[in-house]
Amino acid sequence: MLDRLEAQAKMIADQSTKLMIKANQIVDNLAAITDPKKFDGIDDIIENSQIMASNLAATSETLQAMVSENRVALRSSLASVDAATKSVEAATRSAATLMDVQVAGLISKAGEFVAGLENMVRSNEGQLRSTVFDLRQASRNFKELSRDLRQKPSRLLFSNTPGERKLP
Numbered sequence: 001m002l003d004r005l006e007a008q009a010k011m012i013a014d015q016s017t018k019l020m021i022k023a024n025q026i027v028d029n030l031a032a033i034t035d036p037k038k039f040d041g042i043d044d045i046i047e048n049s050q051i052m053a054s055n056l057a058a059t060s061e062t063l064q065a066m067v068s069e070n071r072v073a074l075r076s077s078l079a080s081v082d083a084a085t086k087s088v089e090a091a092t093r094s095a096a097t098l099m100d101v102q103v104a105g106l107i108s109k110a111g112e113f114v115a116g117l118e119n120m121v122r123s124n125e126g127q128l129r130s131t132v133f134d135l136r137q138a139s140r141n142f143k144e145l146s147r148d149l150r151q152k153p154s155r156l157l158f159s160n161t162p163g164e165r166k167l168p
Contacts, residue, residue, distance in 0.1 A: 009145070012138050019131050019138070026124055033117055045102050052095055059088065 063081065 005145070008141070012141050015134055016138050019134050022127060022131055026128070029120060029124075033113065033120065045099060045106075048095070049099065052092070056088070056092075059084075 066077070
């Protein structure tokens, strides 16, 4: 009986070890997929957009001040302002194009990430279910063993409960 209990305990311990190894592998895979370093480019795009917006706002305020200060001088400077505006427009278009490409790339990467995550979950679904089932079974076995040992600790050493002792 003791050998049988020992064999069952060893089998349960081995199964628990294997289950923990599988669970650790799954957690490691999830950590690798959700690494924040893969999304570093988003901060640069947002920062560049904010800088561009503040530059455009500053240019607009400057032009408005020039108009109210001196209309005559403005007419002579319109050619320069026109050239600057065209340059800003070209820069804005190129920045918008660059931003569109980067955003499209990020959206594509996010889609690939989600698809990869879904594939990983789907591919490990059987293992996850099996692991959960094995953990539940191991838990039941441990509960039964502890209940039996708590109720009849003599079973650990003897196959049957000892009879009453007679005093001499």
